[in-house]
Amino acid sequence: MASRRITQETFDSVVQENITEFEMEPEEALSEAIQQFESQGVDLINVVKAVQNTAAEASDQKHNILQALDELRKALDLLALDKMGDHLTNFSEQCSLDFAHRHLAAEKSAYPTVLSSCKQLMSDMPSLLKGVQALAALLDGQPDLLDSDGRQLLMEILKQHRDHAALTTVTIRAIRHSCLKHEQNRQDLVQLGVLALLVGAIVKHGTQADVVKEAGRALRVMTFDDDIRVPFGRAHDHAKLIVMENDGLRIIIEAAKAFTDNPSVLSELCSTLSRLAVRNEFCQDIVDLGGLNFMVALLADCIEHREVVKQVLSVFRAIAGNDEVKDAIINAGGTDLIVLAMNRHMGSPQICEQGCAALGMFALRKPENCRVIMEGGGALMALQAMKTHTAEVNVQKQACMLLRNLVARNPDFSQLILEMGAEVLILQAKTTHRDCEDLAKAALRDLGCKVELQEFWTGEKGGISR
Structure with a gap:
């Protein structure tokens, strides 16, 4: 896996060298540079893979996104508010191309420029919309950019312009981008009251699909625990706040x-x-x-x-x-519908995983539910999912869990499930997927199959050595 990184300047200099020293055409020079760095194990995700404007003077050669950023800065410095909207739109379009463009812009201090532009345009609704679109685009994949001023601005826009559906949508999108994989932003925004505003947006614009969808996504992100930089987050607390304090x-x-x-x-x-x-x-x-x-x-x-x-x-x-x-x-009638859905979408590993997981939950500690699942073809459908998605570890794990739950309190079902070919499929899952080994062994054991259970510690001998 590629792990080395290079700067944009290093990449651009190699492309330029290919053009000037080796007399390559721009596209050929670009392709050669990409191939060269990738062969050396360099990850180019943060590099704009495009040729700079070669028609300009050497000192003025810049990527399009940096040219767009320069134009925006000039308009901001001159307070040319009537021109800023178009420059913000151009900048947003460049940011939307890929992460590398956004990363390059951020390295050149785009965030304070865009934020200042939004502050200047607070009374100009159409231009403010373009400004927040640019901010949302820049924050996508770069939540660390958001600072206290940015959080305050987004909250102020949501409060002041709550009647404006389009502006509400893009502001919520900016909030969502800033909270993905960023626990501190989540906690800070929750402290500022963002949950009430998100739920309120759904109520206020209940017939506007874009607002409702974006607000639903943002609420969901507030319940994530996806920031590996913190030992634990407040996902559970945020979910409780959404339910208990915001209905x-x-x-x-x-x-x-x-x-x-x-x-x-x-x-x-x-x-x-x-x-x-x-x-x-x-x-x-x-x-x-x-x-x-x-x-x-x-x-x-x-x-x-x-x-x-x-x-x-x-x-x-x-x-x-x-x-x-x-x-x-x-x-x-949920069981029959789940079996029908799995049968209809057997090619989807996600549906097979969720279907097996749901049926497995129904069966847990519920012998009568197990009978309904068996009669409805749930076990057979789980085995078919295992056959179809042999490479999908999550499908294999959830199917093994379901089969185990079905027989844990209903041993009479064991023979019927084994006659469907369960043992071979479970053994295959155990062999193929290390993460599935424990669940597979448990399923085999409860089905009455021979399985070797390794005893790692017996509680005997010695104490803890320093």
Whole structure:
């Protein structure tokens, strides 16, 4: 795996050398430079792989994104507010090309320039929209750029312009980009009251698909624990705040009902809902608020929409942590729909994983539910998923867990499952995927198959040595 990095200047100098010293055409020089560095194990993700403007003087040669940034700076210095909007749009387009363009701009101090532009345009709604779009584009993949001034500005825009749907959407997008893989930004924004504003945006613009989808995504990001730089985050606390202080479950469920013909919005809201089912009572609340009946109907109506199916199954998996909710899903016909969805989308490893995981949760500690799953073809479908996705470790793990749960309290099912060919598939998963070994052994053991269980420590001999 490539791990070495180089600067933009180093890359550009090699391209220029290929052009001047070896008389290559610009595109050939670029291709040669890329091949040369990649063969040396250099990761070029942070490098703009384009030829600079060779028609300009040597001292003025710059990549397009830096030219766009220079034009924006000139307009800002002159307070030419009427021209800043176009320059911001041009800068946003360059940032949207790839991470390398955004990284290069950030290295050249683009963030304070864009932030200052937004502050100057606070009273000019159309231009402010372009400014926040540029800020959101720049922050994508670079959340460390956001500082205290930036957080305050984004919050101020959300508060002052809450009636403006488009501006609300891009401001929330900027917040989402700044919170991905950045725990401190999440915590700081939550302290500033961002959760109430995000939920409020869904209520205020409940018929605007872009706002609802973006707000749902941002709420979900607030429940992530994805920043490896901190030992632990506050994902669980943020989920509780969304539910208990901001009525998040009810608002999201009600919002979803307004978009039954929009699979894109539905999948986003379902995904967010699954992230909020972090406590036993929250799982029950989703049922009591009509969320379960809505999800069952949604799965039946949108069975052809792969992304919606995957996210509904993830909700079932999440809320089935509550034993009473398991029974409610079973009684609502959830098992048959899950088996149907897996059969319809057998080619999707994500749906197979979520389907097996949901059925595995239904079966846990529930012998009667196991009977329903067996009669509905759940075990057979899990084995078919194992056959189809032999290389997908998560599918193998969840299928093994389901098979184990089905027989843990119903040993009579063991022979039937073995006759379906379970042992060979489980052994194959155990051999192929090291991460699946423990689950595979547990499934084989509970199915009554011969399995070698290694005893790592017996509790005998010696003490702890220094």
